[in-house]
Amino acid sequence: MLRLAQFLLSLLVLDLQGSLGDTQDNNRTVCLLNDPPNQCGQFCLTTLQPMTDLISEINAKLNGIQGAQQSIQIKLAAVESGLEDQRTQIDRIPTKEDFESRLNETEAQLMEVKSEMKDQFDLLQIRLEDQSEAPREPSLNETENQLVAVNFEDLLKTGLTEVLTKIQEYQEAAQTKLEGQLQTLETKLQTLLENQRAYFQKTVLETLERVSLSIPPNFEKIGHRYFYIENSTRLDFYSAETRCRQLGGYLAAIQNQEELSALTAKLDKDTKYWLGIKGSEWEFVSVASKATATFLKFAIQEGSDYFDGVYLFNGEMYKPYDLDDLYFICQADNKV
Structure with a gap:
C-alpha cells in the first residue's frame, strides 16, 4: 500500500x-x-x-x-x-431382507414342530387302529382300556388342534410385529435423511448469502440480518464503534421489535451492550446509516445528553450517565 x-x-x-x-x-x-x-x-x-x-x-x-x-x-x-x-x-440397521430371513427361519422351525407333532399323532392313531382290529374277544378290562384310549384320542386331537391354532396365531403375530418394526425403521430413516438434506441446504444457502453480501467472519444471522455480539471485551462507546469497523461492520441499530426480541434472546441477562445509536431526546441517529433511528424502546428517558450513545439492558434502551466500558453489538450492513 x-x-x-x-x-x-x-x-x-x-x-x-x-x-x-x-x-x-x-x-x-x-x-x-x-x-x-x-x-x-x-x-x-x-x-x-x-x-x-x-x-x-x-x-x-x-x-x-x-x-x-x-x-x-x-x-x-x-x-x-x-x-x-x-x-x-444406516448400514447397521437391519434391512428388510434380514427381517424376512428371520421370519422364514421362525416359520421353518414352527413347521418342523408341527410336522413332528403330526407324525406322533399319526403313530398313535395307527397303534389304536391295530388294537381295535384284534380278532379275540375283549375282556372287561380291555373294553375299559379301549374306551379310555378313545377318550384319549379325542382329547389328543382337540389338544393338537388347539396347539396348531396357537402356533398359527403366534406366527401371524410375529410377522405383524416384524413388519411394524420394519415400517418404523424405514420411517425413522426417511426422517433422518430429510433432516440431513434440509440442514445441508440451509448451510449452503446461508454460506452463499454470506459470500454474496460480503458478511465478515464471526457474524451470525439473527432474525433477518447478521450481527456480532461481543461478550469478552468491554469498551467505551467510541472504541466500540471503531472496533466494529475493524471487524468489517458497524455498531448496531435495531430495526423493529421482532429484531430486538431475537437479539435479546442471544444476550446475557442483566448485562449492558452498546448500540449504534447516538443523539439526544430530540433526535437519535444511527451510526451505520447516518439517518434517524427507525426504532427506539427506552425504559426511562433519563441519562445525560452530554454523552453520546445508547445501551441495551434486558431488552430496553437507556441513555448513559457516563462513558463506561460495556460489551457491544455490531451489525454487518449499514442500511439501518
Whole structure:
C-alpha cells in the first residue's frame, strides 16, 4: 500500500508541474514549488486519503470473503462427516431382507414342530387302529382300556388342534410385529435423511448469502440480518464503534421489535451492550446509516445528553450517565 501511495504521489507532483508549466505559457499567475515534499505533502495526503480509505475497505472485504470461504469449507467438512456417520448408522440397521430371513427361519422351525407333532399323532392313531382290529374277544378290562384310549384320542386331537391354532396365531403375530418394526425403521430413516438434506441446504444457502453480501467472519444471522455480539471485551462507546469497523461492520441499530426480541434472546441477562445509536431526546441517529433511528424502546428517558450513545439492558434502551466500558453489538450492513 505504501508503494502505491508513493506512485500516486509522484503522478500528482508531475501533474502539478505540468499544470504550472502551462500557466507560464499562458502568462498566468505562476506558483513554483521550491520544496515539493514539504509544500505539497499535506495537500497530497488529503487528496489521496479517499483512495487510501477505499484500499483499506477493499482489503477488509477481501479478508471477509476469505473468512467466509474458510467457514464454507469447515461447514462442508462437518456436513460430510455427519453424513458419513449417518451412513454408518444406516448400514447397521437391519434391512428388510434380514427381517424376512428371520421370519422364514421362525416359520421353518414352527413347521418342523408341527410336522413332528403330526407324525406322533399319526403313530398313535395307527397303534389304536391295530388294537381295535384284534380278532379275540375283549375282556372287561380291555373294553375299559379301549374306551379310555378313545377318550384319549379325542382329547389328543382337540389338544393338537388347539396347539396348531396357537402356533398359527403366534406366527401371524410375529410377522405383524416384524413388519411394524420394519415400517418404523424405514420411517425413522426417511426422517433422518430429510433432516440431513434440509440442514445441508440451509448451510449452503446461508454460506452463499454470506459470500454474496460480503458478511465478515464471526457474524451470525439473527432474525433477518447478521450481527456480532461481543461478550469478552468491554469498551467505551467510541472504541466500540471503531472496533466494529475493524471487524468489517458497524455498531448496531435495531430495526423493529421482532429484531430486538431475537437479539435479546442471544444476550446475557442483566448485562449492558452498546448500540449504534447516538443523539439526544430530540433526535437519535444511527451510526451505520447516518439517518434517524427507525426504532427506539427506552425504559426511562433519563441519562445525560452530554454523552453520546445508547445501551441495551434486558431488552430496553437507556441513555448513559457516563462513558463506561460495556460489551457491544455490531451489525454487518449499514442500511439501518
